[in-house]
Amino acid sequence: MSLTREFSKGIWRENAVFRLLLGLCPALAVTTSAVNGLGMGFATTFVLVCSNIVVASLRRLIPARVRIPSFIVVIASFVTVVQLGMEAYFYDLHKALGIFIPLIVVNCLILGRAEAFASRNPLLPSVIDGVGMGFGFTLALFVLGAVRELFGAGTLLGVAVFGAGYQPLILMILPPGAFIAMGLLLAAMNRAERLRR
């Protein structure tokens, strides 16, 4: 078990959004722009790494029968920290992501990593696992947000790409566009995966 492997698995082989199909609610809901995707990705990564650290450190103290409530308390606390911190210091991002930040609590990616990895592994691998998984999640949200913003608004990170003549495909920013973009990206990734083998 090498640490590089623990890190890189989250980016492609076990990418939360594109391969495990975990955490789709935030992935679909907030990715109306690349910046929103990045913001949600970083917030989730922060919570994931922190909860992995605490869960891995306390794994011998937490009895198996109350592990799920314990994990949820830990995760919910860090989510609240993110929410308060974001409102205090990144107000615009807070307004854009709004109600989706508290929903990080129920992101199955985070509980999944606590249960499947951090509660069974020492501190260092758990941190690496959290960083890698979070990075892969952020990357997926960024790509999804970038594709939707590009076609739905004609911009990328707020910069106009296609020029004034482009008629934005508003559908891509609306909820159905999330599913369409997600489906097309999944198809492309499955194809790439098959070619790689």
Place this chain on the structure above:
Amino acid sequence: MKEMLRLALVLTLIAAGAGLILSLVEKATREPIAEQRRLETLRALNAVLPPNENSPDQDTVKLIIGQDRRGRDLARTFYRGRRDGHINGVAFTVVAPDGYSGNIAVMVGVDPDGTVTGIEILNHAETPGLGDKIEEPWFKELFKGKSLGNADWRVKKDGGDFDQITGATISPRAVVGAVRRGLEFFKEHRDEIMAPSGRGVQS
């Protein structure tokens, strides 16, 4: 029994630790968050009011505008901008409940005669790319200089004076209606709102 106690003890300890950390974070972020909210209100106030020399968010009057479903009083805050000591503009928030998706909160600025000096959309959940054009400057400019006396407060589609947005009539209609109701309230309660110390409910 012993096992049960252990489970309860561990959970209690974890929850207590979480509570401690959260109370510390809450304490550290309380001031910055209050400041951010104040700044946001001030930004909106300065956008809709004529240039003023006081802090309008400190010079307010609160009036009861009705009751909610449970019979509790609903208050509306009027922010007063002053120049040379005289009120030269009043700002207040109106809510349009009839938008396409959820409430639209609008900050309206008026001069002492009840003529609109500016509006600002505070928050909304209208359709991106269609209804959310109510946030664009050209739409907000439509309201400047309009009063109950010199304009027909309906969108053009309904026979009024306000341009709607192509593909989205509902959002502008809701905003126009809410601003009109706000102006009517201002007209009826002008004396209380402009009163030197502010009658009604003191804030």
